[in-house]
Amino acid sequence: MYSIMPLSKWKCVLCGEDVIEGQRFFYIPGKGYAHAECVYERLAEKGYSREVAALMDANEVLAYAIVRLKEAARIAGEGEVSKEITDARKKIEGLAAKLEKMLVDLVGGFEED
Ligand SMILES: [Zn+2]
Numbered sequence: 677m678y679s680i681m682p683l684s685k686w687k688c689v690l691c692g693e694d695v696i697e698g699q700r701f702f703y704i705p706g707k708g709y710a711h712a713e714c715v716y717e718r719l720a721e722k723g724y725s726r727e728v729a730a731l732m733d734a735n736e737v738l739a740y741a742i743v744r745l746k747e748a749a750r751i752a753g754e755g756e757v758s759k760e761i762t763d764a765r766k767k768i769e770g771l772a773a774k775l776e777k778m779l780v781d782l783v784g785g786f787e788e789d
Contacts, residue, residue, distance in 0.1 A: 690714035702732070703739045703772055704780070712736065722783050731779040738772035741765075 686695045686709040693711070695701045700712035719728060745765035752758035 688714055690718065700736065701739060702735055702776075703742065704776060709739075719783055725782070728779065728782055731775055731782065735772060735775050735779060738768055738775065741768050742772065 686701075687693065688695050688701075688709065688711045689704060689707040690710045691714050695709050695711060701709050702712060702715045704710055704715075715732070719732070742765055745761055745768065749758045749761040749765065752761055
């Protein structure tokens with residue numbers, strides 16, 4: 677087993693602080709990664725619905741998968757296995773973008789501070 681260590685640290689697009697290993701996060705299309713807490717805070721201001729909660733749950737799973745697959749591709753090295761893992765990651769990124777867009781449309785976007 678190994679822990680997930682991002683190759684480079686991401687800044688939360690909502691608060692500007694680092695998103696570090698072990699923190700829950702979301703991917704916001706066209707913006708980047710954001711702490712789950714920051715996203716929940718924004719959404720709490722706008723009011724939750726069951727659909728919003730469901731999309732956030734789904735998005736979090738996909739964001740986590742994307743990070744894991746990036747790391748797995750890195751571990752696999754340069755060969756066919758790495759390429760297949762990267763292909764899988766890109767497909768999931770496509771799915772995530774679709775659901776993220778639905779979420780953003782539903783809540784009316786995430787304005788930056
Ligand atoms: Zn944040």
